[in-house]
Amino acid sequence: MHFATATAVHPVGEGRFDATVHPGWDIGGNANGGYLMAIAVRAMTDTIGRPPLTVTGHYLRPAPAGECEIEVTTIRSGRRLATASATLTIDGKATLTLLATFGEQTPGGPSRQMSGPVDLPPFEESAAAPSALKGPRPELMNRIDIRMHPEDSGFRRGAPSGTAQVRGWFALAGEEPIDAIALMLAADAFPPPVFNSGLPVAWAPTVELTVHVRGVPARGPLRCAFRSRFIHDGLLDEEGEIWDSAGALVCQSRQLALTPR
Amino acid sequence: MHFATATAVHPVGEGRFDATVHPGWDIGGNANGGYLMAIAVRAMTDTIGRPPLTVTGHYLRPAPAGECEIEVTTIRSGRRLATASATLTIDGKATLTLLATFGEQTPGGPSRQMSGPVDLPPFEESAAAPSALKGPRPELMNRIDIRMHPEDSGFRRGAPSGTAQVRGWFALAGEEPIDAIALMLAADAFPPPVFNSGLPVAWAPTVELTVHVRGVPARGPLRCAFRSRFIHDGLLDEEGEIWDSAGALVCQSRQLALTPR
Numbered sequence: 001m002h003f004a005t006a007t008a009v010h011p012v013g014e015g016r017f018d019a020t021v022h023p024g025w026d027i028g029g030n031a032n033g034g035y036l037m038a039i040a041v042r043a044m045t046d047t048i049g050r051p052p053l054t055v056t057g058h059y060l061r062p063a064p065a066g067e068c069e070i071e072v073t074t075i076r077s078g079r080r081l082a083t084a085s086a087t088l089t090i091d092g093k094a095t096l097t098l099l100a101t102f103g104e105q106t107p108g109g110p111s112r113q114m115s116g117p118v119d120l121p122p123f124e125e126s127a128a129a130p131s132a133l134k135g136p137r138p139e140l141m142n143r144i145d146i147r148m149h150p151e152d153s154g155f156r157r158g159a160p161s162g163t164a165q166v167r168g169w170f171a172l173a174g175e176e177p178i179d180a181i182a183l184m185l186a187a188d189a190f191p192p193p194v195f196n197s198g199l200p201v202a203w204a205p206t207v208e209l210t211v212h213v214r215g216v217p218a219r220g221p222l223r224c225a226f227r228s229r230f231i232h233d234g235l236l237d238e239e240g241e242i243w244d245s246a247g248a249l250v251c252q253s254r255q256l257a258l259t260p261r
Numbered sequence: 262m263h264f265a266t267a268t269a270v271h272p273v274g275e276g277r278f279d280a281t282v283h284p285g286w287d288i289g290g291n292a293n294g295g296y297l298m299a300i301a302v303r304a305m306t307d308t309i310g311r312p313p314l315t316v317t318g319h320y321l322r323p324a325p326a327g328e329c330e331i332e333v334t335t336i337r338s339g340r341r342l343a344t345a346s347a348t349l350t351i352d353g354k355a356t357l358t359l360l361a362t363f364g365e366q367t368p369g370g371p372s373r374q375m376s377g378p379v380d381l382p383p384f385e386e387s388a389a390a391p392s393a394l395k396g397p398r399p400e401l402m403n404r405i406d407i408r409m410h411p412e413d414s415g416f417r418r419g420a421p422s423g424t425a426q427v428r429g430w431f432a433l434a435g436e437e438p439i440d441a442i443a444l445m446l447a448a449d450a451f452p453p454p455v456f457n458s459g460l461p462v463a464w465a466p467t468v469e470l471t472v473h474v475r476g477v478p479a480r481g482p483l484r485c486a487f488r489s490r491f492i493h494d495g496l497l498d499e500e501g502e503i504w505d506s507a508g509a510l511v512c513q514s515r516q517l518a519l520t521p522r
Contacts, residue, residue, distance in 0.1 A: 060336070075348065094336055099317055110520060199371050214493070232373070232510070233475070237513055
């Protein structure tokens with residue numbers, strides 16, 4: 001199933017949409033957070049009529065597969081930017097709530113970069129990612145094509161690198177093009193960098209995820225790097241950078257999550 | 262005027278508050294973004310009854326001084342966390358809209374840090390910050406006590422450092438204690454790091470600001486560091502770290518802003 005199909009939304013009224021949280025985009029029965037955000041952002045984008053620039057989602061409950069509803073409220077629609085909130089509901093329960101601003105980048109103008117794309121072995125020479133957790137390979141890994149940096153996959157063998165970092169390539173299965181909405185998935189599709197910290201390899205539930213879309217990706221797989229810089233008092237950060245095949249930064253993400261137990 | 266007084270809110274109904282955007286907390290007539298966020302977060306905190314953990318605000322319009330209203334909607338109130346949205350309205354116009362999750366850190370448990378507090382000359386030996394922009398010293402600089410790293414204030418003399426970074430101390434005037442709500446102000450009180458990039462020193466309007474509260478600050482001034490890593494296509498990021506006098510990370514911030522023209 002293509003990502004575009006898996007995140008399709010159907011308008012049922014002013015700012016109201018039906019959609020399906022499809023099985024196979026989950027980890028252990030809980031829909032991937034980036035996938036869930038992508039469904040909601042598609043509904044928001046359809047309502048606003050402009051692409052997302054910055055999206056924040058707060059995760060309220062685990063998301064089982066099944067029907068869902070999205071209700072979008074336009075807060076302000078200006079000349080350059082428009083802002084909306086939305087809530088995705090499953091079985092009548094608010095599961096993900098979002099606030100986002102929509103608009104276009106304005107190419108050109110001054111440019112400064114403090115760092116360049118993350119260095120990775122070539123995509124073609126990299127192995128597909130093993131499952132992050134013990135047990136059968138998640139179905140999700142058949143829908144996306146993640147190829148981890150070999151230095152960052154040791155946690156799988158009980159040999160975490162000691163640095164809370166994961167780097168690797170991200171693509172959709174079948175070379176499906178990656179748009180601004182698919183960046184939401186890319187921002188939350190890798191195993192958590194905390195798995196390389198030496199802490200228990202277990203679910204680190206996202207409380208909040210913010211995704212800044214910094215450009216429209218060129219065709220081809222994305223270079224991704226995620227790290228957790230501060231883990232303490234039951235919470236951790238996770239910040240990500242995503243670069244396209246042309247060497248442009250296309251996405252920055254950051255989340256606050258609960259420390260795995 | 263104390264920060265606590267300047268951000269006071271008055272309940273006028275279920276989740277509804279009146280407040281005042283006070284003059285003197287602005288830059289050129291537009292209320293400081295962190296100050297405005299603090300007013301709204303105080304209303305949200307009063308409604309939820311727990312301190313903020315992660316707050317995202319989207320800035321919709323400049324905020325002149327005067328009366329304002331805040332309307333808070335509780336989205337979910339769980340055992341550990343509660344999530345709410347709010348909109349701050351001035352003259353009937355939505356000016357700042359927010360999404361936030363509330364709860365407590367859980368001290369103890371595993372801890373990992375990729376870096377330590379930013380290195381600064383001692384607070385007592387540092388000079389109070391000059392105004393960031395040309396013209397008279399903003400009244401705001403009498404209410405907060407910012408002491409910039411000497412290497413980062415050159416933009417004021419037309420000699421930007423070339424690195425889009427600002428570091429320095431933050432305190433409230435009169436040694437007023439800094440709580441989780443005052444961290445919203447600290448997260449947006451410094452001159453934008455883009456001023457040191459060599460780009461024009463002019464207003465960089467915040468589109469989105471997210472503040473993660475990572476701890477309750479110990480008494481004393483805060484060590485702060487902000488930088489813009491990626492400036493392109495009319496937008497820039499700005500990420501911040503704030504450390505307390507005991508050496509604990511108490512806040513992480515990130516914003517997306519429009520590039521100054």
